[in-house]
Amino acid sequence: MKRFDLKKLKDLDAKKLAKDFWYGKPHGERRLGDLYIPKTGLYKHREWRGVKDTMYYFNNIWLYNYGHMVTDILKYSGGNPKGLVQFVKGTMRYRWMGQTYLTVMHWFDRCLEGMRDETLRATAWHFRGIVSACLYQIVEMFNRDITLGGDPEKWRKTIAHDETVWGGVFYGFPDVAHIPLQMIPYFVTCHCNNHTVLNYIDAAQALGLPGDPCPMCQAEAGIFLQDDVPDFFPALVTTNEACDGSVATSVIQDWMINKPLFAMPQPMQFDDDSVLENCAKEIEGAIKFTEEMTGVKFDWELLKKKLQDQNELQRNEWEKWDVAANTNSYPINGVGQALYRIFYSQYGDMDCWHETDAKVKKIMDKCVEQKINTFPMTRHRVIAWSCAPLYYSAWCTWAYNCWGLNTIINMDSLMFDMEIRTDSYENCLLDMAKYHEWAPMRRMAVGGLQHIFELWENMEKFNCDMVMMYDQIKCKGMQGVVGLFEDEFRARNIHAIWMPHALPDKRDVSRAEIRKIINDYMFTVMGEEPLDPSLLEFDDSNSW
Amino acid sequence: MKKKEKKQNKALKVLGKTVGALAVAYAGLFTVFYLDLDGKLLYYVVEPFMQKRFDNMERRDPMSMPYDQIDSEYMKRK
Ligand code: SF4
Numbered sequence: 001m002k003r004f005d006l007k008k009l010k011d012l013d014a015k016k017l018a019k020d021f022w023y024g025k026p027h028g029e030r031r032l033g034d035l036y037i038p039k040t041g042l043y044k045h046r047e048w049r050g051v052k053d054t055m056y057y058f059n060n061i062w063l064y065n066y067g068h069m070v071t072d073i074l075k076y077s078g079g080n081p082k083g084l085v086q087f088v089k090g091t092m093r094y095r096w097m098g099q100t101y102l103t104v105m106h107w108f109d110r111c112l113e114g115m116r117d118e119t120l121r122a123t124a125w126h127f128r129g130i131v132s133a134c135l136y137q138i139v140e141m142f143n144r145d146i147t148l149g150g151d152p153e154k155w156r157k158t159i160a161h162d163e164t165v166w167g168g169v170f171y172g173f174p175d176v177a178h179i180p181l182q183m184i185p186y187f188v189t190c191h192c193n194n195h196t197v198l199n200y201i202d203a204a205q206a207l208g209l210p211g212d213p214c215p216m217c218q219a220e221a222g223i224f225l226q227d228d229v230p231d232f233f234p235a236l237v238t239t240n241e242a243c244d245g246s247v248a249t250s251v252i253q254d255w256m257i258n259k260p261l262f263a264m265p266q267p268m269q270f271d272d273d274s275v276l277e278n279c280a281k282e283i284e285g286a287i288k289f290t291e292e293m294t295g296v297k298f299d300w301e302l303l304k305k306k307l308q309d310q311n312e313l314q315r316n317e318w319e320k321w322d323v324a325a326n327t328n329s330y331p332i333n334g335v336g337q338a339l340y341r342i343f344y345s346q347y348g349d350m351d352c353w354h355e356t357d358a359k360v361k362k363i364m365d366k367c368v369e370q371k372i373n374t375f376p377m378t379r380h381r382v383i384a385w386s387c388a389p390l391y392y393s394a395w396c397t398w399a400y401n402c403w404g405l406n407t408i409i410n411m412d413s414l415m416f417d418m419e420i421r422t423d424s425y426e427n428c429l430l431d432m433a434k435y436h437e438w439a440p441m442r443r444m445a446v447g448g449l450q451h452i453f454e455l456w457e458n459m460e461k462f463n464c465d466m467v468m469m470y471d472q473i474k475c476k477g478m479q480g481v482v483g484l485f486e487d488e489f490r491a492r493n494i495h496a497i498w499m500p501h502a503l504p505d506k507r508d509v510s511r512a513e514i515r516k517i518i519n520d521y522m523f524t525v526m527g528e529e530p531l532d533p534s535l536l537e538f539d540d541s542n543s544w
Numbered sequence: 545m546k547k548k549e550k551k552q553n554k555a556l557k558v559l560g561k562t563v564g565a566l567a568v569a570y571a572g573l574f575t576v577f578y579l580d581l582d583g584k585l586l587y588y589v590v591e592p593f594m595q596k597r598f599d600n601m602e603r604r605d606p607m608s609m610p611y612d613q614i615d616s617e618y619m620k621r622k
Contacts, residue, residue, distance in 0.1 A: 042587055043580040058577050095598040102586050109583075195591070199598075207606065227603040255611055544587075 024050030024116065027377045032113055032401055033534030041543020046109065053116050061112070061124045062105060065131060069104065072132055076139040083143055086150060090142035094228050096185040097138065100193040103544050104131060107192045110394040110544075111335045114401040119374045122363040123336035129356030130188075130343050136350065137184050140177050144232035159290050160233035162250070163187055163220075164241035165264060166436050167348030168310060168420075169286050172303035176294050179232065181253070182220045183347065190219075190390035190504040191339065193544040197391075197504045200226060204252075214474050215505045217245040224256035235260040235293035237286050242441035243477055244268070262289040269448055270437040279433035304422040307432075310349040311419040316357045317341065320364065324408050325462045329367035331374045332360070334384065334396030334407025341413040342440055377531055379404035380495075381463055385411045385455050386470035386478050387441050389501035392511045395518075399468075402515075402535035403522050409462045412440040414454070446477035449484070456492070467496040472503055497521045511540055 020029075025048075035043045048054055070084075077083020091098045108127055115123055144150045144158055154177070159170055163180040170178035189196050200222025201215050207225060209218065223229055238250040238261060254261050264282045267275045291298050324330035324337075332340075344353045367374055382405050389395070399405035415438050420431040437443070444451050459467065469485060472478055482498075489496045497518055502508035519536055522528050530536055576582055 040587055042583045045579050046577060054578075058574055062577050063573065092597070093601075095594075098594040098598065099591055102590060103583075106583050106586075193591075195595075225606045227606070256606060256609060258609075 020050075021048075022051055024048060024053060027114070027401075028531055030114065030401075030532055031534040032532055033536070033538045036538050036540065038539045039542045041106070041110070041540040043109070047113065049116060049120075053120055056120065057112075060121075061108060065105060065108065065128060068128070069101075069131070069135065072135040073139055076136050077143060083139060086142040086145070086148060087139065089148045090138070090145065090230065093148060094185070094230065095199060095226070096189045096196050096223070096228060099196045100189045101138075103193045106544055107394075111333070111397050113394075113397050115333060115397075117374075118331040118363050118367050118372060119333060122331035122360045123333050125356050125359045125363075126332055126336040126340040129352050130340055132352040133343060133347060133350055134184055134188055136352070137179055137347075140179055141184075141230045141232045144177070145230035147231045150230075150232065155232060156234055157294050157296065158233040159294065160236040162236075162238045162241070162246065163346065164246060164439060165237050165239045165286075166346060166416075166432075166439065168307065168432060168435065169237070169264075169283055170290060171306035171310075171348065172287065172298045172300060173290060173294065173296050174299055174302055176290065176296050178348075180347065181229065181236065182223065183343075185223050185228065186216070186219050186504070187390065191393050194391035194504065194506055195544065198507070200228075201505055207252075209248075212474055213248070214243075214245040214472075214476070214503065215508075216242075216503050217249045219504050220246070220249045221252040224253050227256075229257075233259070235262070235289070237262045237264055237289065239264045239266060240268075241266055241436070241439045243446045245476075260289075260293060262286055266433075266437055266439075266442070268442075268446060270434075270442075271448065271450075276430055276433050276437075279437060280429040283429060283432050283436065300425060303428070306349050307420045307422050307428065309354070311422075313344060313349065313353055313357065314416075314419050316361065317345075319361070321409070321462075323364055323368060327368060327371075328373045328375070328378070329364070329371060330408070331363050331367050331372075333375075333400065334382075334410065335393045337407075338384075338388065338396075338410040338413050339393060341410075345416040346440065375400065375406045377404045378406040379528065380406065380466040382407045382466045382468050383409055383411075383455070383459050383462055383464040384468040384470065385444075387445055387472040387475055387503060388412060388470055389472075389499070389509075389514070390504045391506040392501065392514055395499075395511070395514060398515065398535060399518060402530050402532050403518070403528065404531050405466065405468075405518075405522075407468065408464055409458065411444050411455075414458060415440050415443050441477075445475065449481065452478075452481055453488070456488075459494070465495065467494060469496045469498050471498045471500045473500050473508060474502055495526070512537070 032047065035045065035047060037044055049057060073083055073087050074081070091101060108124065111127065112120060112123060142148060142150065144154045146152055146155050157175055158177045158179060160179055160181050163183040163186070167178050170176060186197065186200070197219050200219040203222035203225040204218035205211050236257065236259060238253065240247045250263065262285065264286045266279055266282070270276070270279070287298055320330070377400070384407050388410060396407040399407070416435055417438065418431070418435060420435060421427040444454055455467065471482070499514055499517060500509045501514060
């Protein structure tokens with residue numbers, strides 16, 4: 001048993017203690033790593049951020065989001081309590097739901113560790129937007145799932161699509177829901193609780209598929225092989241986005257689902273204008289297919305209206321980028337920025353994005369006006385490039401807390417960087433095609449060297465002095481250009497850390513290994529000391 | 545007058561009790577939050593239970609699905 005040390009008690013500085021209680025400990029004294037229970041990623045206790053921020057986290061983030069996880073179900077079910085019943089049924093039926101949904105608040109915890117004041121607030125709003133959009137998709141799936149007693153009329157008015165098919169393709173259909181097949185069961189679960197995805201990867205390999213292709217495509221196929229997809233749709237649209245790896249997913253999906261399928265391929269090398277026209281025709285084909293399958297007529301005016309709304313989101317994004325690039329007052333951390341952007345620009349326009357942007361803009365304007373330094377411990381402004389590790393998207397938060405590495409922008413955020421013209425049907429379709437071609441990973445990972453090397457101009461634009469170079473060890477596209485990057489980094493004298501990972505699969509490169517690689521670089525190459533040494537090494541091998 | 549006072553006292557008591565109960569609930573929730581009891585419950589109890597449930601769930605055998613099914617037949621069933 002530990003003996004009570006009277007001397008230690010005498011040494012305590014009451015004034016300092018009171019200050020730490022009221023304001024929270026300053027960055028260098030926090031020792032956030034001491035809060036973890038080994039292996040689990042759970043906290044002995046949650047972080048004390050000072051009275052104001054702890055109470056904000058408790059009331060406005062923890063309670064607020066737990067509460068909204070219930071009220072959103074009712075909201076998206078049109079107030080019908082049957083929505084809650086369907087939701088429970090779905091939770092008990094599908095692994096990606098039952099094992100993952102309730103752990104959402106721990107995803108917030110991991111990504112918001114160490115955040116304070118405006119940064120805590122604005123970043124949390126981004127997460128709230130994502131959760132609301134997720135709940136919309138989940139509720140729509142379960143309310144239509146005919147195997148769970150869902151509504152057959154709603155089922156008929158639904159199009160399912162690959163998560164890499166941009167939702168804007170379906171904007172022109174009133175009362176037709178478009179729901180991605182893998183965005184929630186695969187993509188979101190990897191961030192919230194990366195345990196579930198491993199089942200799907202293993203299922204694909206158990207079929208005899210080799211282990212070395214992209215685990216994203218394997219996991220997406222595995223959901224179908226495990227019979228873990230709700231039956232909420234009469235037909236589906238697939239694509240070869242992000243890269244041709246996903247064609248293999250479509251083949252397995254088609255086999256397992258056996259419903260009418262429209263394949264909407266997009267060219268890998270897309271800079272040629274004649275290719276753009278072809279791509280536009282494919283999108284038109286998907287629109288006609290949706291008309292045929294749902295019996296709902298395409299409405300050009302509605303498409304225009306929704307695209308204009310989406311353009312507004314893009315303008316908001318440019319404003320955020322401007323602040324991030326040219327000031328120290330951008331109030332959103334690396335992971336909050338990346339996931340929000342990728343989610344809304346891929347799924348498409350929803351009210352919740354506009355509501356979130358309005359709230360975040362208010363906070364951002366305040367930061368700019370008052371010249372608040374939102375990440376005061378920044379030592380390096382980092383741009384993260386290539387395909388990111390889904391099971392460790394919170395690395396940005398860790399890297400800031402431990403080393404002062406502040407991730408200003410991610411490659412995936414910079415895709416879809418355009419407004420869409422709505423002045424004529426022809427222009428609109430061409431822009432929709434271009435938008436689709438500029439999808440995550442497609443444009444800057446496998447879209448040709450000129451796009452992959454857009455890194456240099458963005459590094460300058462966002463005033464970054466360091467690159468976190470993701471090295472997805474199973475991405476055949478990016479593996480082919482490692483040497484070219486090495487040469488460029490050397491020639492341009494740029495500090496770049498190669499971060500190996502396997503997208504959703506933490507078994508190939510663990511989070512501890514990722515941290516070790518960053519630590520080694522910071523100690524040996526940069527010659528720097530950590531801001532919080534307790535975060536250098538800890539065991540989170542079994543954490544969500 | 546007395547009756548009115550009694551009623552007022554009763555109302556105040558109910559109000560006091562409600563506020564007290566809410567304060568206790570709030571403090572309880574804060575304890576759950578601060579000690580990460582929600583995480584511990586989910587990690588040690590809920591997730592293992594769900595995992596077992598999903599591991600033991602009967603699923604169709606993918607290899608038993610014929611590769612060349614015809615979509616129109618599926619549509620007829622609907
Ligand atoms: S990580 Fe690479 S292989 Fe996988 S989908 Fe993206 S571009 Fe394709």
